[in-house]
Amino acid sequence: MTTVDHLRQVRLGNLRTVLLALVDRPGSRADLAARTGLTKATLSNLAEPLLAGGILVEEPATLAGMGRPSKPLRFHPDGPVAVGAEINVSHLAVETLGLDGETLERRLVPADLRKASARDVLDRVCALIREVTGPRPLLGAGLAIPGVVHDGVVVRAPNLPRLVGEPLALDLSRRLGVEVALDNEANLAALAHLWPRHLAGEDFVHVTADVGIGAGVVLGGEVYRGVSGFAGELGHVVIERDGIPCTCGSRGCVERYAGLDVILREAGRRRLDSLRRALSAGDSKAVDAVRHAGEALGVGIATLTNLFDVPTVVLGGSYAVLYDHLHDAVRSEMDSRVLAGGERHTRLVASPLGEFAVVRGAAGLITRRAVQQPERLFA
Template identity: 90%
Template structure:
């Protein structure tokens, strides 16, 4: 490496440090110097291009105690944005997100994707992306795409409920239709990422569990999403809880999702949609309450297995489980209490996600904003 290359790498590293500090909270140059260990002169040198490029903005001077007035720096309200998109069995969703974590636009459209071809799915996603970006002149950094299946090296290699997507490079296809740089990942991983970036909502070690037709778990260890060697980590829906149980779409029997997936809950409750189920639960409908309780028991068995394997202190229930949390958590908790080893000594927190059904699409957008902050050269591309 030449001295010029070395200096460039040092500068990019310092830029990354400053941007990460501003993701945490705005701050004056003096405050940023204290938080990053960089000198004020270095900070001025680093932030001037960011200010000139409309990435940062300097707020009016404020006087806080003794000394000179400070001018806090923060991300520009008209600065670059990222797009998140979600393909699910029963809906499509998109969201635009600023570098500061602010959501600008959001759409969730019910749609049955089971029989749609990959091209049809991508056409609909691209149309939604154009819809949420058409009204802004802000630079779009790229798009993150969430799919309910296993992704390896950019290819969907397994998605039982959306078989037309298997073997397809969805990121390439969506990129051609939108002109954006697209990254693709598993929905459960991205839902977990949304609880890490840009804010830690559940600590640095947790499992985020979400459900639609299938059930996915995003496993977070030491502040990073754990994907496994081939991307199969966190397939909670296919943890077997009954050896000779109901046949599953994966080819096995007795998988968690055959007892606790959203479609199973709705069928057992005699309801067609989640909002209808919520109203039935609120009204004390016995059939709905029993369906959710049984699903919670099955889910609790699966979560106990994950907890025994990964020894995480927190389990977050997201998506439809967050919506049903008030009627679901007691059954889940009961099974965990009886099945997690030494549960009395290491009580595992069970939480409802504050992001609810939008965690996946927010994580997809966060995939892009996090990359931009960690690789600052992308902000100037």
């Protein structure tokens, strides 16, 4: 490595340090120097191109106690944004996220996409993205799908078979004119609980549900994907050997007992909001449907907990919405089946991000890359 290359790497490393500090909270040059260990002169040199590029803004000077007035640096309110999009079986969702982790706009549109073509789906996704991004510079897009992803292509999606083999990331990138990163929706929902804030610690499983059920496994602060990206397929963990046939070709999978469409069918409801109202009213059919789903889900979660020994399980998506009615049944199965339960109690909590964890994680995938790889901000 030449001296020039070395100096460039040092500068990029310092930029990354500063940006990560600003993700945590705004600060003056003096404050940032204290928090990062960099000198004030270095901070000033690093800040100038970020200010000139509209990535940061310097607020008016304020006097806090003795000494010179402070001029805090923060991410520019009109600076570049990332967008996250989710293609699911029963809905489309999008969200824009600033570099500071603030949500700017979001949309969730119910839609039955089981038989939709890739072209039709991407047409609708693009229309939603254009609604929420506006005129601000776009850093890139994260795209989430309930299936197994490899090199920007869906290789397995039992509930969205027409999207398998389609180059979704490349097609969407061409339409938007920016880089698009495609990933599994459960992994991205888990990432939303890691970036830009740790919401569930560094070791947990995040379980989310629509028609299918996915689990994002987080170990040591990183999403665990497995060798081929198949890790976390909780929906296809078998809980009844000769049970109900599943779309994956197996039988007795968790999602055939605890998927949202199963819950709605058993409750005699068509939509999640209708189910919530029925549960609030104490409708016995709805209560029984959710309890039975919770028991099946609890068996699957106990299996994951025994495998990965995590201290926290986060219920997200539809499960977060139904958490108060699911909790007891899930907890009961976990208490009786988790082997380490006597030595260490596994927390069961609802995601604070609810139905938007997936799109927040998809957008966060882009903002995290931009902060960790500052050269992307100047591309």
